[in-house]
Amino acid sequence: MHFRTRAIHVGNEKCSETGAVVRPLHLASTFVQPGAGEWGEYDYSRSGNPTRKALETTLASLEGGCGALAFASGMAATHCVTSMLSAGDHIVAGSDIYGGTYRLLHKVTQRAGISVTLVDTTNPGSLTEAITPATKLVWIESPGNPRLSITDIAACAEIAHRQGALVGVDSTFATPVLTQPLELGADIVMHSATKYLGGHSDLVGGALVVREQSVFDELYFVQNASGAIMGPLEAFLCSRGIKTLELRVREQSRTAQKLAEWLAGHQQVERVLYPGLPDHPGHDIASRQMQGAFGAMLSFELRGNFAATKRFVESTQLFQLAVSLGAVESLIEQPAAMSHASYDAADREKHGIGDGLIRLSVGLEAYEDLQADLQSAFNIV
Ligand SMILES: *Cc1c(COP(=O)(O)O)cnc(C)c1O
DSSP, X not given: OOHHHHHHHTTOOOOTTTOOSSOOOOOOSBOOOSBTTBOOSOSBTTTOOHHHHHHHHHHHHHHTOSEEEEESSHHHHHHHXXXXXXXXXXXXXXXXXXXXXXXXXXXXXXXXXXXXXXXXXXXHHHHHHHOOTTEEEEEEESSOTTTOOOOOHHHHHHHHHHTTOEEEEEOTXXXXXXXXXXXXXXXXXEEETTTTTTOSSOOOOEEEEESSHHHHHHHHHHHHHHOOBOOHHHHXXXXXXXXXXXXXXXXXXXXXXXXXXXXXXXXXXXXXXXXXXXXXXXXXXXXXXXXXXXXXXXXXXXXXXXXXXXXXXXXXXXXXXXXOOOSSSOEEEOTTTTTTTTSOHHHHHHTTOOTTEEEXXXXXXXXXXXXXXXXXXXXXX
């Protein structure tokens, strides 16, 4: 079956009891057991819940994994992966990553005696240099955040696997519609379900999809032991969002491509960072790695200082000033002051998160309205 058919039907089989075409929302925390010490399919909702399971079944199918796990947030999902490591282990992560992942790795994971090195994963050679015999995990984000850098997932997976490290890919920006990291050699795909999977700014959640059963079993053990599961209501909403995932992502990407082309010719714009533009350094890899579109996130550098950039992001109407992304509503933000404020100043500078950088999450509104909204902000600064 095609992707969009699976997004609607896999995991969402009709309710056998009532025939309802939408599966019921199971809020139950506990399930009657066949006998003392005997276990049915479900016993306690931290360990498993039918509504969560339905979502996990869909996600495993869409990413081509052996199984999926749904979490309370994207960060809970990433934390579950880092919790598989032990003191003395080493993580190599991309330098163009989600601000919260940077914070988790530097302020939480390192406390457990796990060392972290950030490298520019757009250059696989730098990954080769950074990997040591202690490296257990390579963490990649592509497209990266906020500079939309493109990492060659297959090349990085090959390098990491030579050293026996697991490869995790935060594929939140790409979505399973545009990139299939497991097929490219990754071991674990992570999503902030808060973003495109949910798609409507009304849930916080995360997911892991895993290629091999042994890795899945280990992650399930950590999830069940530590408890950061997705709640049933969120799982229900997320399953509903996923039914339109492909349509949303393709349409939002189309609008983003047009906006990127328009911004690239704008005299008040220094540079547009969008992998769909031929002059983007990752364009060729993205053309191979992403299926038919380049996503709906784009960043650009305004010709202006911190204050002018702040004025710009505060003056759009349709593009609402908020962190988060991936929903039907368009959002705008200034990474240096918002999504990437948890980077220390030196790392911000080093990784190109300048004061004039603006990040857009392009929603489902009409292109003409979004373009006019941005033009009115240009007129003000
Ligand atoms: C939002 C986001 C996360 C974190 O997810 P939460 O659901 O907010 O915990 C991780 N990675 C990327 C790329 C994100 O956009």
